């Protein structure tokens with residue numbers, strides 16, 4: 001019996017093709033949100049897979065016949081879904097990856113750029129500081145309650161970009177981690193078996209209150225984790241991405257054929 005898929009699966013023949021298609025979709029969402037509310041809140045994934053997507057988003061803005069198309073950066077507020085607890089200039093830093101692939105190439109400054117702080121002595125302090133930043137950014141301005149910035153008291157990102165680890169982790173929510181059971185805090189300090197081991201991550205309820213979740217998955221090494229996550233076959237304790245269940249939003253798995261395997 002075919003596995004029941006949660007969300008939509010969009011399969012492309014290569015990582016390049018999926019990045020091109022995702023870049024077009026991200027720009028469309030950005031333009032819709034900016035036109036509707038004068039604001040687009042974008043939460044970025046770390047790791048290697050989204051790098052090409054970010055480069056393409058930067059190019060849309062500054063090169064080619066449709067330069068100036070793409071994301072309306074002057075109305076865009078940029079956040080990170082997770083961070084390695086290393087200095088911002090460390091080669092493993094997600095903040096550094098985004099600056100090199102995207103931010104350093106924009107001719108217009110985004111309305112807001114909110115990296116996760118990693119200069120504080122303690123990751124718990126960093127998580128609390130980032131949560132305070134998010135609360136300040138998502139608290140509806142006085143008299144502006146019609147802005148749907150919160151949903152059930154959680155921040156409602158217009159677009160949440162995520163990746164998928166071969167072990168089924170997403171953001172920095174790793175298998176069997178106590179952070180998977182967090183239902184109050186927006187941001188948590190996490191420990192992983194990956195390097196670097198200390199991480200800061202948005203909690204699962206924050207991910208699931210997004211208006212749109214796009215998960216970017218490329219390569220055969222991710223095929224088993226993708227099947228488990230996208231079909232909800234396993235316990236989210238073992239495959240955290242299986243816990244991606246938007247409360248009132250859209251979930252799309254942007255994958256290449258190698259990762260899709262028999263799902264595609």
Ligand code: 6PG
Nearest residue numbers: 046047048049163164165170171
């Ligand atoms: C990180 C990411 C993490 C990533 C997956 C996939 O900080 O590493 O946020 O969740 O998305 O580990 O990473 P790759 O894209 O490098 O395979």
